[in-house]
Amino acid sequence: MGTNNEISLLSRLNTGLSRNTLRLRVISVLLSLIAVVAVFSFTTQNFLTLQNLKIIAFNASLLTIVACAEAIVVITRNLDVSVGSIIGLAGFAAAKFAAANQHSGLAIVAVAVAIGLVLGLLNGLAVAYGRVPSIVATLGTLAIFRGVTFIIGRGIEVPSGNLPRWMIKGADATVLGLPVVVLLAVAVVAVLAFLLRSVPIFRRVYAVGSNPGAAVFYGLRANRVVLFAFAVCGALVGFASFLYISRVGTITVNLGRDWEMMALAAVVLGGVSTTGGSGNIVGVFFGALILSSIDNGLVLAHAPEFWRRFIQGFAIVGAITLDAGIERRIQALFRHKKG
Amino acid sequence: MNTTAHDRLGIVGIAKSFGPVQAVKTVSFGVKAGSVHALVGENGAGKSTLVKIVTGMQRPDSGRILLDGKACGFETPLDARQRGITAVYQDPKLFPHLDVAENIFMGFHPRTRLLTVDRKRMYDDAARRLGELGVDIDPRSLLAGRSVAEIQFVEIVRAMCADLKLLILDEPTASLTPSEADRLFAVVHSLKKRGVSIIFISHRLEEIGRIADEVTVMRDGEHIVTAPAAEMSEAAMVRYMVGRELKSLFVERSSKPAGAPVLEVKGLGLPGVFEDVSFTVRAGEIVGLAGLVGAGRTEIAEAIFGVRPPASGTVAIDGAVVVPKSPAQMLREGIAYIPENRDDNGLVVELGIASNICLPVLGRLGAAGLISHASETRFAAPFAEDFEIKAPSLDSAVASLSGGNRQKVVLAKWLATEPKILILDEPTHGIDVGTKSQVHQRISDLVSAGYPILLISSDLPEILGMCDRILVVAHGRIVAEFARDEATQEKIMTAASRIRTTEEVSADGN
Numbered sequence: 001m002g003t004n005n006e007i008s009l010l011s012r013l014n015t016g017l018s019r020n021t022l023r024l025r026v027i028s029v030l031l032s033l034i035a036v037v038a039v040f041s042f043t044t045q046n047f048l049t050l051q052n053l054k055i056i057a058f059n060a061s062l063l064t065i066v067a068c069a070e071a072i073v074v075i076t077r078n079l080d081v082s083v084g085s086i087i088g089l090a091g092f093a094a095a096k097f098a099a100a101n102q103h104s105g106l107a108i109v110a111v112a113v114a115i116g117l118v119l120g121l122l123n124g125l126a127v128a129y130g131r132v133p134s135i136v137a138t139l140g141t142l143a144i145f146r147g148v149t150f151i152i153g154r155g156i157e158v159p160s161g162n163l164p165r166w167m168i169k170g171a172d173a174t175v176l177g178l179p180v181v182v183l184l185a186v187a188v189v190a191v192l193a194f195l196l197r198s199v200p201i202f203r204r205v206y207a208v209g210s211n212p213g214a215a216v217f218y219g220l221r222a223n224r225v226v227l228f229a230f231a232v233c234g235a236l237v238g239f240a241s242f243l244y245i246s247r248v249g250t251i252t253v254n255l256g257r258d259w260e261m262m263a264l265a266a267v268v269l270g271g272v273s274t275t276g277g278s279g280n281i282v283g284v285f286f287g288a289l290i291l292s293s294i295d296n297g298l299v300l301a302h303a304p305e306f307w308r309r310f311i312q313g314f315a316i317v318g319a320i321t322l323d324a325g326i327e328r329r330i331q332a333l334f335r336h337k338k339g
Numbered sequence: 340m341n342t343t344a345h346d347r348l349g350i351v352g353i354a355k356s357f358g359p360v361q362a363v364k365t366v367s368f369g370v371k372a373g374s375v376h377a378l379v380g381e382n383g384a385g386k387s388t389l390v391k392i393v394t395g396m397q398r399p400d401s402g403r404i405l406l407d408g409k410a411c412g413f414e415t416p417l418d419a420r421q422r423g424i425t426a427v428y429q430d431p432k433l434f435p436h437l438d439v440a441e442n443i444f445m446g447f448h449p450r451t452r453l454l455t456v457d458r459k460r461m462y463d464d465a466a467r468r469l470g471e472l473g474v475d476i477d478p479r480s481l482l483a484g485r486s487v488a489e490i491q492f493v494e495i496v497r498a499m500c501a502d503l504k505l506l507i508l509d510e511p512t513a514s515l516t517p518s519e520a521d522r523l524f525a526v527v528h529s530l531k532k533r534g535v536s537i538i539f540i541s542h543r544l545e546e547i548g549r550i551a552d553e554v555t556v557m558r559d560g561e562h563i564v565t566a567p568a569a570e571m572s573e574a575a576m577v578r579y580m581v582g583r584e585l586k587s588l589f590v591e592r593s594s595k596p597a598g599a600p601v602l603e604v605k606g607l608g609l610p611g612v613f614e615d616v617s618f619t620v621r622a623g624e625i626v627g628l629a630g631l632v633g634a635g636r637t638e639i640a641e642a643i644f645g646v647r648p649p650a651s652g653t654v655a656i657d658g659a660v661v662v663p664k665s666p667a668q669m670l671r672e673g674i675a676y677i678p679e680n681r682d683d684n685g686l687v688v689e690l691g692i693a694s695n696i697c698l699p700v701l702g703r704l705g706a707a708g709l710i711s712h713a714s715e716t717r718f719a720a721p722f723a724e725d726f727e728i729k730a731p732s733l734d735s736a737v738a739s740l741s742g743g744n745r746q747k748v749v750l751a752k753w754l755a756t757e758p759k760i761l762i763l764d765e766p767t768h769g770i771d772v773g774t775k776s777q778v779h780q781r782i783s784d785l786v787s788a789g790y791p792i793l794l795i796s797s798d799l800p801e802i803l804g805m806c807d808r809i810l811v812v813a814h815g816r817i818v819a820e821f822a823r824d825e826a827t828q829e830k831i832m833t834a835a836s837r838i839r840t841t842e843e844v845s846a847d848g849n
Contacts, residue, residue, distance in 0.1 A: 198455040200448045207445050210434035217432040218446045219417025277436035330435055330483040 040297030060292035061185035067266035069236035077276025078134035085145035087256025090115040091241030099162035112242035120234015128223035153253035167246040209276025268319040347372040347536040349405030362388040377551035385560040395419040423504030440465035440478035488519035598622030607652035613815030627806030635815040644676035645669040673759030688738035693719035722751035743774025
């Protein structure tokens with residue numbers, strides 16, 4: 001490259017810069033996790049015990065799955081703020097189904113996933129084909145899905161005692177000392193990480209988020225890709241809702257409330273850019289771990305409940321501010337260089 | 340001129356209207372296989388519409404497109420691409436967050452037997468294809484951070500993955516340095532040798548003489564002429580484009596003696612970008628900043644205007660020394676900086692002409708802090724008239740105007756601030772010949788009225804034609820200064836592309 005005077009020094013520097021800024025972003029996620037763990041290890045007594053770490057992992061696992069689902073949508077430069085209501089509707093319906101059909105086995109999982117998928121498709125249709133900005137569309141469906149949950153619930157709860165025994169047992173089951181739920185979350189992360197890296201349709205998810213205008217010229221049908229992303233998100237959230245109902249004591253119509261906030265916080269903490277095109281699932285996993293650690297630590301530190309919300313909101317704004325800076329850099333590098 | 344069966348691309352009676360506007364009026368011509376066919380015309384002549392029809396982005400109202408003699412109607416750009424027709428546009432249609440190889444193969448990744456992306460093959464293929472074009476780019480590097488020229492090469496390599504028959508380059512050299520343009524021309528040559536036809540759209544007529552085999556001129560949606568490039572002089576092209584003979588591309592400038600110094604820049608520096616920049620601009624004088632793209636000219640202007648505050652040095656305006664800190668401050672000091680990218684930096688395209696002109700002076704305009712529509716129109720009208728802005732009304736959205744008229748709105752807007760000094764960055768970039776000379780006339784009027792002007796331009800004839808003094812910037816320093824009558828294109832280019840000494844290069848760590 002040394003003799004290539006066409007490539008200005010500036011652009012060569014910039015190449016290194018953009019790579020490093022992205023790498024830095026991933027490292028910053030890890031560092032914040034370490035910082036959180038360090039702070040709570042010193043300020044509380046039982047934070048860094050095997051028992052407590054198990055609890056954190058257990059709590060983080062559900063959030064991880066929902067956040068991974070959310071991340072796929074966010075990479076396409078969209079948002080899904082209805083995931084909490086999808087958990088509510090898919091979970092509550094699946095719970096009613098399970099209570100009514102004690103011997104239905106894995107059909108319960110299928111019901112939860114299918115409802116999630118349908119709700120995701122509805123979101124996707126509104127965004128990709130109805131051209132409604134995703135935050136508005138899913139804010140609407142957040143209310144709609146929750147409303148439908150109320151209608152089918154008629155104010156009645158489903159006690160976990162009414163669920164098939166295998167579900168209750170499964171929630172506490174362990175394999176080689178690790179909770180099944182945690183293993184499932186790790187499996188979801190691993191599978192999604194692989195899919196997002198190596199399967200063409202998932203690569204298109206990145207492409208559409210990176211430059212929707214260019215996608216047309218590449219013959220990528222951006223609306224299909226966006227619909228796909230919302231559908232995968234819905235189905236995955238549906239699956240999470242199944243795990244959720246097998247864990248909580250009583251399934252109410254408020255199941256999953258405020259989860260969109262947590263999921264979004266985990267996604268942006270994990271380094272997924274809200275302006276689309278970049279982010280990886282492993283980062284999201286760490287984002288979920290950070291949030292769950294903070295939650296757990298605050299409980300151990302006897303901090304008032306509202307701090308949770310405060311920190312989630314703060315994490316979202318803080319991480320997005322940081323990412324906006326990085327994104328400005330990337331876009332600046334991509335623009336025509338002038339002199 | 341009509342098409343023949345031997346042509347690679349036949350355009351037969353293509354017409355297209357948008358509402359009452361006939362963008363393309365029954366155009367027919369042919370592009371030969373393995374030839375470079377220049378398509379020229381003023382902005383609004385119908386070139387882009389024609390390109391959009393050829394690439395399947397728009398359907399014609401009537402007429403046919405023939406590819407190798409066979410009729411084909413493309414539904415989408417992808418459809419056209421798969422049949423071998425691809426266009427490379429000025430704004431890159433690529434994905435900045437992805438790496439170079441993936442940008443080439445997006446949509447048709449090489450796959451393993453398991454239908455997953457075959458990364459190894461993807462990088463190997465990308466490297467091979469880039470190599471075949473003689474382009475040295477790491478396929479694993481992120482696209483963001485590559486230069487404009489490299490991004491174009493990536494687009495061309497991508498186009499070649501399909502069996503490329505016709506490549507359309509839309510103003511490819513607009514943002515390239517001369518040596519990058521040379522590299523592009525080399526690529527065009529190698530494509531031509533492989534039998535690929537190229538449609539080359541450019542406002543830089545001297546380039547057309549260099550690389551085109553044939554030239555087609557369009558004007559007002561009509562096909563004017565198609566002829567071998569060798570038989571078409573630049574003057575003839577301009578004549579066909581504007582429909583009249585331009586005496587000279589540049590306005591006559593009476594060189595009056597310059598007045599008192601208005602802008603004095605002393606020892607301006609910003610580490611890694613530019614250093615030790617000192618110059619003076621006097622009343623009634625145009626000082627040009629020439630140099631290669633990336634030399635640091637825009638950065639110097641932005642420093643003076645406070646967009647990127649300089650780390651060292653001072654700026655004096657009418658003798659009063661100021662340290663630039665922000666654009667708001669420098670606006671108050673009387674500097675108007677008109678950036679290169681009109682739409683991004685200079686205009687709110689959704690708003691009307693009057694509103695745009697009034698934007699920087701809103702504070703002065705209103706009564707009791709409220710601004711009425713009428714007061715905006717009243718204020719803007721004389722400016723719009725003065726600048727001959729062509730639009731149905733002062734309320735017309737700027738988005739609906741042509742590039743030249745937009746530039747006039749920008750100029751009017753900044754003059755409304757009653758500046759002491761004007762800094763113009765590439766004021767005629769991407770503007771057609773006719774409007775260009777109107778803009779030049781306007782600039783020349785301003786100077787005659789006593790405004791000092793700092794003009795940044797990559798267009799050497801423009802620099803030579805307009806400026807009283809020319810400063811050449813290379814690697815962030817002013818390396819030469821020429822008076823109007825001693826400057827030549829050769830002298831400026833030699834100074835601008837001065838090879839750095841070994842010490843300077845090694846000091847940069849490379």
